[in-house]
């Protein structure tokens with residue numbers, strides 16, 4: 001006789017069939033179509049490359065049964081991927097078709113300050129902004145996003161972000177996977193919350209303001225839990241943490257290794273084999289994944305035990321129920337079975353920046369204002385005890401010079417610190433450096449109470465009038481004061 005209890009147990013077991021078992025039978029668990037942002041390579045005339053971008057509102061079917069109002073660039077949600085070559089002269093016309101003022105900033109690009117697209121280059125509703133700059137840096141995965149003063153968080157959250165890829169000859173010769181949407185995929189990670197009517201839910205609580213907006217659902221290129229079907233045994237994923245505030249620790253559920261080949265500023269000198277990678281907001285990592293075994297791995301977030309005592313926010317996070325683990329996307333490589341693939345041993349060589357050429361050191365202390373009620377000041381966050389002021393130039397830098405910037409985090413939460421117009425090297429840090437910090441970076445995660453030293457060579461563009469920004473890339477921190485301005489003269 002089948003007891004009721006045993007029957008219940010077997011039903012429950014059937015429902016909760018372990019992932020590994022389902023996959024062993026050849027069923028992917030995820031079924032939403034992996035969306036590849038539209039590719040825009042501009043209109044070319046010799047070295048001149050012309051882009052026409054339109055910032056627009058749209059709708060996306062993210063949840064079943066309801067539509068979500070979104071923002072995008074040349075598409076309804078998120079931005080088209082722009083692709084250029086080193087040496088190109090890029091002309092971009094940006095039309096703002098929204099009813100709100102916005103900007104487009106080219107994150108990671110070395111360019112004249114007037115072309116930067118930061119808060120000093122606003123585009124009013126219905127108007128357009130024309131900009132032009134030369135691509136004078138190696139192949140890299142950069143991105144672009146809104147940088148409207150006090151509104152960056154809400155605009156990026158709704159979709160004003162896209163990828164900006166640079167190619168060059170040395171990287172082409174390496175023969176890395178580089179066919180867009182075939183073996184070379186953008187992976188824009190953004191986490192969201194939704195209201196019942198499908199609209200995106202932005203900052204609602206004091207905690208969102210303090211720690212930055214984090215959502216329960218991580219989307220990949222605007223899709224929840226997508227399945228990427230690949231036909232090539234070796235693929236390149238261009239991971240971008242486009243989230244407002246969430247720090248991801250990424251790994252595959254089957255423990256497979258992957259090969260890190262690039263950081264924010266371009267390729268590393270040689271690939272590094274990893275099993276997990278931490279990406280803070282705005283950071284990018286290019287990885288190669290060998291799928292010649294034809295498996296169906298899931299890319300997931302998993303918080304690892306920290307090798308140091310939990311302090312401050314880390315502990316608070318855990319107590320406040322931040323999820324320790326969640327799945328993000330699945331790859332179906334059943335059509336990609338092949339003999340094992342080859343990974344190049346060497347990639348590119350990085351120009352050496354001589355420490356003797358350092359002419360100046362500066363320190364930036366990341367902090368918080370503590371007003372009596374703690375949370376209602378508009379400018380809650382500070383750098384060197386000051387909140388962002390559009391009318392104040394904080395630092396003046398000599399064009400072409402080499403400097404060391406020390407970023408000191410005096411708070412109990414981590415802050416990803418970003419500097420416009422440069423690609424720096426992490427010279428020294430208190431915590432163990434991550435492998436992608438061997439490469440050029442434009443954003444670096446500074447842990448609670450940590451001190452990180454950056455070696456920076458500033459490009460030659462001079463403009464005493466127009467500042468570049470440096471700021472925390474937790475967008476709610478940036479929007480509430482943790483930003484400063486420098487000019488290059």
Ligand code: C2O
Pocket residue numbers: 105107145147282418420469471473
């Ligand atoms: Cu990604 Cu100042 O920004």
Ligand code: CU
Pocket residue numbers: 105106107108418419420421
């Ligand atoms: Cu930037």
Ligand code: CU
Pocket residue numbers: 414415416472473474477478482
């Ligand atoms: Cu911050």
